[in-house]
Amino acid sequence: MRIALIGNPNSGKTTLFNELTGANQHVGNWPGVTVEKKEGTVRPAYGQGEIVDLPGIYSLSPFSMEEVVSRDYLIDETPDVVVNIVDATNLERNLYLTIQLIELNVPLIIALNMMDELEREGYHIDTARLSHDLGVPVVPISAAKKSRLDELVQALPEAREPKRHELPNPHLERLIALVEALLNEHLVREHHLGDLTAQGYPLHWAAIKVLESDELVLGHLTLDEATQRRVDDLKTSFEKEHGLLCTAFADARYRLIHHVVYHGVTIWSTDGTRHKHLRHAHKNFHRGRKHHDRHGRDDRAHTRDRYDARDTHTCDAHTRDRHDSRAHHDCGTCMAQTLYGAHGEGPAGEGFSGGDLPRGRLPHEKLLDDEWHSNDEWHPNDEWHPNDEGPARLDAQLALSDRIDRLVTHRIGAIPVFLVVIFAVFHLTFSESLFGIPGLPSPGVFLQSLVEGGVAAFGNMVSLLFEPGSWAESLVVGGIIGGVGIVLTFLPKILLLFLFLTLLEDCGYMARAAFVMDRLLKKFGLGGKSFLPLLMGFGCTVPAAMACRVLENEQDRKLTLMLVPFMSCGARAPIFLVFAAAFFPQAADIVVFSMYLLGIAVAVLAGIALRKLLFKGELVPFIIELPRYRAPRARSVLLTLWDKLRDYLVRAGTVIFAMCVFVWFLSNFGVSGGGFAYVAMEDSLLVAFGSLIAPLFAPLGFGNWIAVVAVLTGFIAKESVVGTLGVLLNAETGAALGGSGLSAALLATAGFTPVAALSFMVFCLLYIPCVAAFATLKKEFGSWKWAIGQAALSTAVAYGAALVVFQVGSLFA
Amino acid sequence: MTIDAVDIGEGCRLVSCDAPPRTRSKLETFGLVPGERIRVVQSTRAGLIIEVKQSRLAISRDLAHCLVVS
Numbered sequence: 001m002r003i004a005l006i007g008n009p010n011s012g013k014t015t016l017f018n019e020l021t022g023a024n025q026h027v028g029n030w031p032g033v034t035v036e037k038k039e040g041t042v043r044p045a046y047g048q049g050e051i052v053d054l055p056g057i058y059s060l061s062p063f064s065m066e067e068v069v070s071r072d073y074l075i076d077e078t079p080d081v082v083v084n085i086v087d088a089t090n091l092e093r094n095l096y097l098t099i100q101l102i103e104l105n106v107p108l109i110i111a112l113n114m115m116d117e118l119e120r121e122g123y124h125i126d127t128a129r130l131s132h133d134l135g136v137p138v139v140p141i142s143a144a145k146k147s148r149l150d151e152l153v154q155a156l157p158e159a160r161e162p163k164r165h166e167l168p169n170p171h172l173e174r175l176i177a178l179v180e181a182l183l184n185e186h187l188v189r190e191h192h193l194g195d196l197t198a199q200g201y202p203l204h205w206a207a208i209k210v211l212e213s214d215e216l217v218l219g220h221l222t223l224d225e226a227t228q229r230r231v232d233d234l235k236t237s238f239e240k241e242h243g244l245l246c247t248a249f250a251d252a253r254y255r256l257i258h259h260v261v262y263h264g265v266t267i268w269s270t271d272g273t274r275h276k277h278l279r280h281a282h283k284n285f286h287r288g289r290k291h292h293d294r295h296g297r298d299d300r301a302h303t304r305d306r307y308d309a310r311d312t313h314t315c316d317a318h319t320r321d322r323h324d325s326r327a328h329h330d331c332g333t334c335m336a337q338t339l340y341g342a343h344g345e346g347p348a349g350e351g352f353s354g355g356d357l358p359r360g361r362l363p364h365e366k367l368l369d370d371e372w373h374s375n376d377e378w379h380p381n382d383e384w385h386p387n388d389e390g391p392a393r394l395d396a397q398l399a400l401s402d403r404i405d406r407l408v409t410h411r412i413g414a415i416p417v418f419l420v421v422i423f424a425v426f427h428l429t430f431s432e433s434l435f436g437i438p439g440l441p442s443p444g445v446f447l448q449s450l451v452e453g454g455v456a457a458f459g460n461m462v463s464l465l466f467e468p469g470s471w472a473e474s475l476v477v478g479g480i481i482g483g484v485g486i487v488l489t490f491l492p493k494i495l496l497l498f499l500f501l502t503l504l505e506d507c508g509y510m511a512r513a514a515f516v517m518d519r520l521l522k523k524f525g526l527g528g529k530s531f532l533p534l535l536m537g538f539g540c541t542v543p544a545a546m547a548c549r550v551l552e553n554e555q556d557r558k559l560t561l562m563l564v565p566f567m568s569c570g571a572r573a574p575i576f577l578v579f580a581a582a583f584f585p586q587a588a589d590i591v592v593f594s595m596y597l598l599g600i601a602v603a604v605l606a607g608i609a610l611r612k613l614l615f616k617g618e619l620v621p622f623i624i625e626l627p628r629y630r631a632p633r634a635r636s637v638l639l640t641l642w643d644k645l646r647d648y649l650v651r652a653g654t655v656i657f658a659m660c661v662f663v664w665f666l667s668n669f670g671v672s673g674g675g676f677a678y679v680a681m682e683d684s685l686l687v688a689f690g691s692l693i694a695p696l697f698a699p700l701g702f703g704n705w706i707a708v709v710a711v712l713t714g715f716i717a718k719e720s721v722v723g724t725l726g727v728l729l730n731a732e733t734g735a736a737l738g739g740s741g742l743s744a745a746l747l748a749t750a751g752f753t754p755v756a757a758l759s760f761m762v763f764c765l766l767y768i769p770c771v772a773a774f775a776t777l778k779k780e781f782g783s784w785k786w787a788i789g790q791a792a793l794s795t796a797v798a799y800g801a802a803l804v805v806f807q808v809g810s811l812f813a
Numbered sequence: 814m815t816i817d818a819v820d821i822g823e824g825c826r827l828v829s830c831d832a833p834p835r836t837r838s839k840l841e842t843f844g845l846v847p848g849e850r851i852r853v854v855q856s857t858r859a860g861l862i863i864e865v866k867q868s869r870l871a872i873s874r875d876l877a878h879c880l881v882v883s
Binding site: 058059061063089090091092093096243244246247250251254402405406409410411414511512514515516518519522620621622623624625626627628 | 821822830832834835836837838839840841842843844846847848849854855857858859860862866867868869870871872873874875876
């Protein structure tokens with residue numbers, strides 16, 4: 001069985017996917033786009049099947065890559081069952097996608113997630129009723145607690161193409177029917193009807209999409225001119241009378257949802273007494289009716305008003321009658337249920353004191369109040385609005401999240417809060433002395449030293465297997481273990497950075513931070529969502545590039561990926577530290593700090609330029625959903641980390657491995673004694689190449705082969721720059737100095753002057769990212785072209801900037 | 814008036830949305846259709862946090878200028 005998972009972001013889709021598949025996952029990209037595609041096999045414990053985790057989306061409009069990918073998959077691949085994950089705590093919004101899935105006529109089943117959370121808050125969803133009203137099986141689950149997942153899996157074969165729902169807007173329905181007929185006519189005429197059904201487009205759905213001006217569907221249909229004109233005429237005349245079509249569709253869908261939700265959801269407080277009343281109310285349906293009648297309304301009139309809202313006066317009789325009878329049939333229990341449960345009639349009677357009564361929320365009371373006490377036109381949203389009309393516990397929770405939101409997005413307070421949070425993250429990851437206590441390393445530094453020790457010990461052990469000084473030893477120990485090992489030593493810091501950021505993301509803070517930073521970044525042609533990746537760039541380019549996935553807009557993501565490497569990563573710091581200490585001992589901190597500032601300035605300028613030249617699209621207006629504050633779940637955090645770890649290890653084992661071998665080969669083989677052989681580094685191809693291109697760097701002030709080779713090895717890892725300089729200079733001078741023992745005098749033997757040192761730092765700040773970053777960029781861009789483009793751009797910028805620094809600096813030196 | 818004139822903590826009703834079609838469509842996905850009730854949770858120079866249906870959205874200030882409410 002082929003199963004597709006679909007749902008809103010933050011609906012717990014990934015949690016469910018992880019739980020159902022366990023470790024049997026395969027992460028890749030959808031063809032042609034850089035949207036992540038996750039596939040997996042259902043764990044035997046749950047049964048059999050192949051699952052595809054479709055991207056988290058809010059609707060099936062063709063506006064984002066994720067939406068198009070999901071839609072195409074559903075239409076082209078026709079999965080056996082589509083599992084729609086619905087966040088029960090955010091039912092109406094989540095059902096918007098559901099309604100569109102029903103329109104698309106796919107075999108559907110709803111996994112109603114986070115039911116436990118909802119019930120804790122004092123709501124109850126009558127899933128049987130919901131299922132009945134939607135015409136789709138509904139299985140309540142809790143993905144995070146793994147509860148009732150087997151029920152979901154067992155229910156999968158029950159998924160059927162649901163009966164389509166009539167939208168509660170007769171004008172719209174009539175229009176759809178007309179266009180459907182037109183399309184049918186057109187397709188029969190063109191003998192395309194077979195094609196259309198073969199493509200899996202239900203005609204009704206195609207008609208809706210034509211009305212919504214869906215370019216992709218219109219492209220498929222290739223309507224002839226006459227049909228297109230007739231469709232356009234219909235649209236224009238509708239819009240003249242009833243407003244924009246797209247809005248009418250959204251409105252009608254939401255009203256349909258509202259109708260369904262209103263029936264399926266009851267609210268009661270979780271304290272024992274009223275709980276009982278509800279059950280009581282089920283049994284005493286008549287009393288509910290009686291109560292109802294006291295207000296002088298009967299169910300019929302009541303429901304019609306509620307359902308038709310603004311269209312009552314124009315509603316054609318047929319539709320109205322149907323709605324009425326249906327409503328009449330449905331109304332009894334639910335009315336009683338909602339009314340009763342909320343009113344708390346019973347022992348406490350109607351004499352509830354103000355304190356006991358849940359504050360101003362009773363959907364019905366509100367409704368009745370509206371009807372009786374105000375002349376305002378009634379609107380469905382007055383009835384059920386849990387956010388401000390929920391039980392007391394929810395009110396308290398909301399008041400708290402209001403307060404947190406106001407603090408973390410405060411016009412003055414937001415920035416300090418943000419800085420403290422980010423400083424803490426960086427401090428815990430990169431600091432050599434935690435909380436300023438000398439000798440106490442941060443977890444990141446501590447773990448890194450462990451890995452370094454491990455890699456070194458492993459290298460030593462392996463070297464015993466080889467003849468000392470042989471090229472095989474050099475390849476395995478120096479080239480592979482040394483090269484891949486350095487890259488692996490970043491792993492603890494990368495994982496820690498991700499751990500903290502995942503925690504911030506999961507608890508809901510990151511969306512708020514993006515909002516706070518949006519205004520600043522807009523000036524540079526970026527949006528708030530780019531902020532996080534750029535910030536992470538100061539730690540390490542690799543996780544920063546991976547974090548760009550949060551950007552749903554292709555252009556914004558590519559632009560951010562282009563800029564991330566300009567943020568000075570942690571590995572570049574040793575270069576600055578060595579050179580600043582050697583040449584500018586009085587102002588080392590200022591020099592190092594200005595390097596970071598220069599990186600930001602270059603990113604800003606490059607951002608503005610690229611936005612003008614390459615990414616001309618309008619900046620997507622900033623809309624972001626702020627998820628509820630939730631405690632992060634250990635399991636999902638760990639799985640995210642495992643994902644990143646695996647990702648990184650795969651790259652270390654493939655691209656990075658190959659590059660290391662390549663660089664090792666270049667730096668250990670050369671022409672010697674008339675033949676090609678294993679040689680000392682000075683005679684190697686790398687040095688030969690370095691000497692060859694060294695003159696290119698003369699205008700930058702470091703046209704010395706040693707400096708150039710150091711720069712070249714920096715491609716393996718930026719830390720290698722300092723290491724290589726140490727090795728080469730020590731070899732030259734015969735001094736037994738370690739990498740950190742590079743003094744101004746020693747560096748001067750490689751031709752460095754203070755101005756040249758500055759220029760060298762600038763170059764190292766900006767030039768081609770290291771191999772790990774490059775491989776990540778390639779993966780995130782989804783093409784070599786873009787990754788190479790980024791590398792070329794940064795190298796060109798580095799060259800230009802270093803040139804300016806050296807030439808201008810020389811004037812003053 | 815537009816929604817950025819609404820006080821923090823106050824509710825209002827959406828009258829119309831003058832954003833470009835794509836953006837409007839995205840807002841509609843979140844339930845922002847004319848007649849819908851919106852509560853303003855926060856309003857800063859950066860933009861607004863609004864509550865609509867059961868979800869909380871952050872929108873930039875220029876977008877808030879497009880939302881006419883009563």
